[in-house]
């Protein structure tokens with residue numbers, strides 16, 4: 201085997217977990233909705249999806265996707281730049297800008313690409329990117345792709361950010377990059393302080409609001425939650441969570457968005473979001489506007505689970521978002537806990553390094569019923585001794 205490929209043969213981490221019967225990834229669901237899913241014919245309560253508003257299986261969203269496929273085809277077979285642009289993409293941009301309160305929007309094929317497009321489109325060698333240590337992988341990849349100088353600041357630590365900006369002596373452009381809601385811990389960024397620091401040092405701020413958009417402040421997201429939409433020049437979004445589809449967007453001023461339209465390689469050199477996905481996102485946005493109860497329901501469901509899990513003795517993060525992390529100890533303890541919960545019919549996500557420190561990431565939706573939640577609580581109660589016992593021993 202060539203030198204390059206030798207690492208594949210010696211890579212045993214996944215194989216070891218499979219051999220031990222503990223492998224928690226790439227499982228397939230035979231059926232799913234936002235409340236339950238079926239795996240190999242068995243029903244599990246879904247406490248591990250990002251379908252926060254329950255829209256991915258909403259009949260109106262599914263119908264919009266089917267009708268768009270029938271009208272425009274299954275794919276656009278080209279980038280928006282050349283031959284893959286539909287009236288649907290343009291309409292979605294106008295409606296997103298209007299809903300989120302920014303002058304303009306640019307729709308890309310995924311949220312990952314929205315971050316690549318925005319960051320690598322705007323920054324280059326000679327610029328400096330200051331990025332939160334817990335920022336999403338797509339933001340890190342985007343920063344690296346840009347070839348700008350990268351510096352990390354401690355998670356949510358605005359004093360560290362300010363100190364680094366004060367000491368940098370950097371003369372080029374400076375971009376500060378944060379998540380609105382951190383995807384693994386479910387905590388918010390301290391946006392008012394970050395905005396102040398950026399203003400003090402003349403830095404541009406980008407907030408990735410993948411997990412806040414559609415959820416916080418009647419869906420208007422983290423920046424609106426803090427009343428700071430006008431103060432944040434760049435916001436990125438995904439449609440793969442609250443919007444129940446696939447796609448992403450960058451929001452900002454007209455001239456910035458127009459610049460990205462012609463300079464964001466992740467937009468220009470990749471096929472546009474499919475008609476089905478674009479129409480689904482548009483329909484989700486309409487429903488989000490008309491049915492703000494969904495944002496209240498997802499917050500209530502997550503708060504209920506956070507309370508119940510804490511009462512059972514789990515350390516279940518203190519945030520106020522649909523993401524409720526559960527501390528499980530080390531890698532092996534996390535894999536064991538995940539498997540025990542599956543046996544009890546509860547689906548959660550096993551998070552391991554390098555994504556984050558080991559934990560179970562649980563997340564909730566607006567359409568889970570009390571019965572779904574109580575089944576999940578019963579599952580966590582049934583495995584409590586073994587999970588917390590393993591965790592203490594670890």
Ligand code: PMP
Nearest residue numbers: 310311312336338383410438440
């Ligand atoms: N940003 C954050 C914070 C995310 O959690 C994700 C998805 N996990 C993305 C960006 C990428 O979004 P997408 O799935 O649309 O590529």
